[in-house]
Amino acid sequence: MYVLIVPASVPFVLLATVMGLSWWEDHILPTAPAEPVDRPAQAPIAPAAPAHPAELPRADTALTREVVGR
DSSP states (O other), rough: OGGGGGHHHHHHHHHHHHHHHHHHHHHSSSOOOOOTTOOOOOOOOOOOOOOOOOOOOTTTTTOOHHHHHH
């Protein structure tokens, strides 16, 4: 009978652990310092140009050495 208590209580123990760690993170750990006001503004980073996908062989083309080697 007591053997069934351990597997049945595992989800509750894990939930209590996660909730305890979340509370500890919110209340005990120091908060990150605020950003200084006099910090110089940075230019926004432009995203890289999207890469063009490689051209796939057509479905009606037979797989020859030239097609596979491309």
